[in-house]
Amino acid sequence: MSTPLKITRLDANQVDFKQHLDALLAWEGVSDKSVNERVEEIIAAVRERGDAALVEYTARFDGLQVNSMADLILDRARLELALERITPEQRTALEVAAERVRIYHEHQTQPSWRYTEADGTVLGQQITPLDRAGLYVPGGKASYPSSVIMNAVPAKVAGVPEVVMVVPTPRGEINELVLAAACLAGVDRVFTIGGAQAVAALAYGTESVPRVDKIVGPGNIYVATAKRAVFGQVGIDMIAGPSEILVICDGQTDPDWIAMDLFSQAEHDEDAQSILLSPDAAFLDAVEASLNKLLDSLERADMVRISLENRGALIKVDSLEHACEISNRIAPEHLELSVADPDALLPAIRHAGAIFMGRFTPEALGDYCAGPNHVLPTSGTARFSSPLGVYDFQKRSSVIFCSPEGASELAKTASVLARGESLTAHARSAEYRIKP
Numbered sequence: 233m234s235t236p237l238k239i240t241r242l243d244a245n246q247v248d249f250k251q252h253l254d255a256l257l258a259w260e261g262v263s264d265k266s267v268n269e270r271v272e273e274i275i276a277a278v279r280e281r282g283d284a285a286l287v288e289y290t291a292r293f294d295g296l297q298v299n300s301m302a303d304l305i306l307d308r309a310r311l312e313l314a315l316e317r318i319t320p321e322q323r324t325a326l327e328v329a330a331e332r333v334r335i336y337h338e339h340q341t342q343p344s345w346r347y348t349e350a351d352g353t354v355l356g357q358q359i360t361p362l363d364r365a366g367l368y369v370p371g372g373k374a375s376y377p378s379s380v381i382m383n384a385v386p387a388k389v390a391g392v393p394e395v396v397m398v399v400p401t402p403r404g405e406i407n408e409l410v411l412a413a414a415c416l417a418g419v420d421r422v423f424t425i426g427g428a429q430a431v432a433a434l435a436y437g438t439e440s441v442p443r444v445d446k447i448v449g450p451g452n453i454y455v456a457t458a459k460r461a462v463f464g465q466v467g468i469d470m471i472a473g474p475s476e477i478l479v480i481c482d483g484q485t486d487p488d489w490i491a492m493d494l495f496s497q498a499e500h501d502e503d504a505q506s507i508l509l510s511p512d513a514a515f516l517d518a519v520e521a522s523l524n525k526l527l528d529s530l531e532r533a534d535m536v537r538i539s540l541e542n543r544g545a546l547i548k549v550d551s552l553e554h555a556c557e558i559s560n561r562i563a564p565e566h567l568e569l570s571v572a573d574p575d576a577l578l579p580a581i582r583h584a585g586a587i588f589m590g591r592f593t594p595e596a597l598g599d600y601c602a603g604p605n606h607v608l609p610t611s612g613t614a615r616f617s618s619p620l621g622v623y624d625f626q627k628r629s630s631v632i633f634c635s636p637e638g639a640s641e642l643a644k645t646a647s648v649l650a651r652g653e654s655l656t657a658h659a660r661s662a663e664y665r666i667k668p
């Protein structure tokens with residue numbers, strides 16, 4: 233047996249609990265000065281030298297030497313080939329997942345609307361999709377076909393006519409499942425580039441890579457830093473940090489199940505965070521025993537150990553209500569309510585990216601195929617942001633039509649307010665419409 237796992241144990245009533253919790257939650261992924269400098273340098277090079285810079289950085293950071301940018305472009309025909317190359321079982325799984333994600337996201341579509349006032353004035357809101365979206369699909373340490381589906385399907389449901397995808401292929405290793413997912417999800421073109429250089433290419437365009445209106449999708453610190461840097465030039469969805477899971481358990485779920493749920497996010501990243509809250513101290517002991525029993529059976533045991541020892545915790549709380557209060561303070565990306573009656577707790581949950589209800593709803597099902605999006609706000613940002621959705625690929629335009637009568641009335645109000653702001657042209661523009 234390997235060394236016992238040194239996971240933090242806390243009691244939410246201990247005097248220094250707040251300090252311990254704050255220390256556990258502290259994570260700032262895009263503040264590193266050297267990373268910022270490198271990313272700025274990469275963005276400047278891509279803006280200046282376009283494709284040539286992409287080819288150079290791909291050789292340097294992905295270990296992939298190519299003669300020209302043409303070798304880093306995959307068209308629809310190549311994506312269709314990938315769909316033929318995967319096994320029937322894999323194809324079915326991708327199709328089931330894509331279809332469920334599509335159906336869920338179709339519920340998010342919002343119609344344009346308008347209403348007419350008594351004098352014939354019409355006011356409304358017109359919804360239009362982005363012209364072109366850029367998807368970043370991570371490919372450094374692992375490949376994520378599921379992320380292709382989660383990013384591309386809502387874009388297509390929103391009506392985006394052109395979806396381009398970037399994905400690094402370290403040492404030229406192409407993941408056929410990623411390409412097959414892109415094919416099924418309706419991606420138009422793929423560029424096998426990654427990191428800050430791919431984000432810069434999507435933001436500014438190069439000879440080969442078209443400039444997009446919005447960049448979505450998770451990535452490592454270089455990707456996140458680059459997305460923050462190009463925001464304003466293009467839209468971005470969010471700055472995604474490492475994965476997180478918070479489990480609230482009443483002590484009645486099999487401890488092995490909870491241990492595996494905690495592992496499931498810890499295996500993403502050394503910086504990932506897995507926390508368990510329970511009012512049952514004996515259950516926390518049982519989960520700790522399960523963690524120790526099962527850890528070595530994981531392919532990524534080393535990464536999981538680092539994540540759990542640095543950022544994981546098993547926390548004793550007074551009650552399930554107390555657990556909900558702490559959960560709101562954490563505002564986790566994923567929250568599992570592994571309790572007999574999750575509906576009873578739901579109204580108390582105010583901040584969480586996705587809420588998994590009951591013992592039979594492990595977070596992993598949401599990662600792949602339940603239907604809702606797995607791109608979620610992390611690092612406490614669920615306080616003010618939402619899962620990736622159809623709305624991220626659409627814009628709203630206000631629509632205003634004034635009848636002559638309506639204009640005459642509104643102009644009187646506008647004139648007073650405009651003169652109060654000393655904006656004479658505004659006032660006179662309105663006043664021209666006042667009926668004599």
Ligand SMILES: NC(=O)c1ccc[n+]([C@@H]2O[C@H](COP(=O)([O-])OP(=O)(O)OC[C@H]3O[C@@H](n4cnc5c(N)ncnc54)[C@H](O)[C@@H]3O)[C@@H](O)[C@H]2O)c1
Pocket residue numbers: 270293294369370371372373374376379400425426427428429450451452453454455472473474475500501606607608
């Ligand atoms: N929130 C989500 O929905 C979600 C889903 C999937 C993955 N993720 C996260 O996305 C991240 C993926 O990271 P990844 O590294 O596997 O893939 P990645 O594609 O984000 O990053 C790989 C790229 O980073 C760049 N890079 C690496 N080292 C560099 C260096 N020293 N200097 C400059 N550039 C460098 C390279 O260009 C490389 O192509 C993980 O943290 C994972 O947890 C999140």
Ligand SMILES: N[C@H](CO)Cc1c[nH]c[nH+]1
Pocket residue numbers: 376378379474475476497565599606607608
């Ligand atoms: N849990 C990740 C988001 O935090 C998404 C993912 C992809 N594959 C497996 N999981």
Ligand SMILES: [Zn+2]
Pocket residue numbers: 475496497500599
């Ligand atoms: Zn996951």
